[in-house]
Amino acid sequence: MTHIAVIGAGQAGSSLVAKLRKCGFDGEITLIGAEKVLPYQRPPLSKAYLLGEMELERLFLRPESFYAENNITLRLGTKVDAIDAAAKTLQIGDETLSYDQLVLTTGSQPRHLPAAIGGDLGGVHVVRDLKDVDAMAPAVTDGARALIVGGGYIGLEAAAVCAKRGVSVTLVEMADRILQRVAAPETSDYFRALHSAQGVDIREGVGLSHLEGDAGKVTCAVLADGTRLDVDFVVVGVGITPASELAADAGLEIENGIRTDELGRTSDPAIWAAGDCASFPYKGQQIRLESVPNAIDQAEVVAENLLGAEKAYVATPWFWSDQYDVKLQIAGLNSGYDNVVTRQGADGSMSFWYYTGDQLVAVDAMNDPRAYMVAKRLIEAGKTADKAIVADPEADLKPLLKA
Ligand SMILES: Cc1cc2nc3c(=O)[nH]c(=O)nc-3n(C[C@H](O)[C@H](O)[C@H](O)COP(=O)(O)OP(=O)(O)OC[C@H]3O[C@@H](n4cnc5c(N)ncnc54)[C@H](O)[C@@H]3O)c2cc1C
Numbered sequence: 001m002t003h004i005a006v007i008g009a010g011q012a013g014s015s016l017v018a019k020l021r022k023c024g025f026d027g028e029i030t031l032i033g034a035e036k037v038l039p040y041q042r043p044p045l046s047k048a049y050l051l052g053e054m055e056l057e058r059l060f061l062r063p064e065s066f067y068a069e070n071n072i073t074l075r076l077g078t079k080v081d082a083i084d085a086a087a088k089t090l091q092i093g094d095e096t097l098s099y100d101q102l103v104l105t106t107g108s109q110p111r112h113l114p115a116a117i118g119g120d121l122g123g124v125h126v127v128r129d130l131k132d133v134d135a136m137a138p139a140v141t142d143g144a145r146a147l148i149v150g151g152g153y154i155g156l157e158a159a160a161v162c163a164k165r166g167v168s169v170t171l172v173e174m175a176d177r178i179l180q181r182v183a184a185p186e187t188s189d190y191f192r193a194l195h196s197a198q199g200v201d202i203r204e205g206v207g208l209s210h211l212e213g214d215a216g217k218v219t220c221a222v223l224a225d226g227t228r229l230d231v232d233f234v235v236v237g238v239g240i241t242p243a244s245e246l247a248a249d250a251g252l253e254i255e256n257g258i259r260t261d262e263l264g265r266t267s268d269p270a271i272w273a274a275g276d277c278a279s280f281p282y283k284g285q286q287i288r289l290e291s292v293p294n295a296i297d298q299a300e301v302v303a304e305n306l307l308g309a310e311k312a313y314v315a316t317p318w319f320w321s322d323q324y325d326v327k328l329q330i331a332g333l334n335s336g337y338d339n340v341v342t343r344q345g346a347d348g349s350m351s352f353w354y355y356t357g358d359q360l361v362a363v364d365a366m367n368d369p370r371a372y373m374v375a376k377r378l379i380e381a382g383k384t385a386d387k388a389i390v391a392d393p394e395a396d397l398k399p400l401l402k403a
Pocket residue numbers: 007008009010011012013032033034035041042043044045046078079080081105106107108127128129154243246274275276277289290291292293295318319320321322
């Protein structure tokens with residue numbers, strides 16, 4: 001019987017095994033995960049779960065019974081140490097496990113601050129796994145003082161939760177502006193103003209020099225410009241690196257993560273990859289997307305291809321973020337844009353439409369689901385949107401879909 005082994009029991013791994021069964025695969029499936037908990041969704045970790053407004057059980061992607069009922073062997077708390085691609089085996093401690101086809105859905109690891117600048121002090125938290133958030137949550141209390149390092153999604157979402165809980169927050173972003181990696185200046189401006197209005201002190205263009213502590217616990221942060229801040233805890237959101245060591249050690253090609261072709265196959269024909277760890281061809285580049293929609297869609301395509309579909313993965317990038325009462329929805333990738341049209345919606349909603357010449361490439365919509373939906377459908381269809389209509393707050397956007 002064919003055995004498909006999947007390393008990494010997160011968003012992509014769980015989606016992939018479910019899709020395999022949905023497509024009728026009746027061979028053996030083993031889903032192996034280093035974490036001890038059932039596969040769960042990460043987005044609430046920096047939002048509702050950190051706020052204490054979401055139960056642990058609601059994080060789980062599927063109940064435990066799902067895996068048993070679908071005859072999926074779920075091995076939690078189990079780290080794969082090595083892959084022998086020639087022998088088609090996995091090393092797990094002393095055990096050797098054979099596979100016919102292997103999928104890597106190993107996700108990514110958060111960057112840590114170096115120990116040399118105090119990154120190993122108590123009270124310094126990264127936000128990736130459930131255990132990270134469980135360790136940090138007790139510190140998020142009224143009157144506490146926090147430094148947040150990094151103005152990406154992690155930093156800003158954590159800032160929103162902390163501010164809501166009465167924590168006094170300073171956020172430092174080394175780059176010229178927050179959200180530089182993922183959004184355009186207009187969106188950075190919007191979120192800077194939003195956070196400032198909630199009392200978050202955002203400092204851009206300044207990094208962290210080092211952290212100081214007392215009895216092993218952080219007490220003070222010294223910024224690159226010499227500013228000293230007394231702190232009770234520190235949140236580190238300075239990006240991730242794809243978890244590609246297992247693949248690299250097994251001799252697989254690495255290029256911005258684990259290199260795959262458009263089907264999701266790595267340089268070894270029996271090994272596939274999906275999710276945060278995998279790079280894939282997109283408009284002439286080898287890109288990686290760090291998002292839930294990508295993890296699910298790519299994993300599902302790989303599942304179909306494992307069963308012989310020969311289907312190319314066509315990414316339709318979209319992202320979201322919740323901060324205070326603002327829902328940001330992003331469709332498309334704005335790389336290469338050269339002009340932006342602003343649309344002021346009703347009740348303070350707003351959207352920024354990115355164009356390369358006259359071609360719509362992406363949209364950032366704040367509390368404007370209609371603008372987001374219309375733009376997403378246009379981008380996915382390779383269509384554009386008349387700029388005069390977009391800029392006119394009174395104009396109905398729906399007819400754009402029929403143009
Ligand atoms: C706090 C937070 C909030 C986020 N919010 C959003 C959001 O709002 N919207 C959005 O689209 N995206 C969001 N993301 C990103 C999104 O969660 C990731 O892109 C997604 O989880 C990627 O799925 P994955 O399966 O590739 O990786 P993961 O979900 O990280 O799963 C990988 C799993 O592989 C395991 N693993 C790794 N190596 C081994 C090994 N050797 N042996 C066994 N197991 C191994 C890991 O322990 C991990 O459990 C957020 C991420 C974080 C951390």
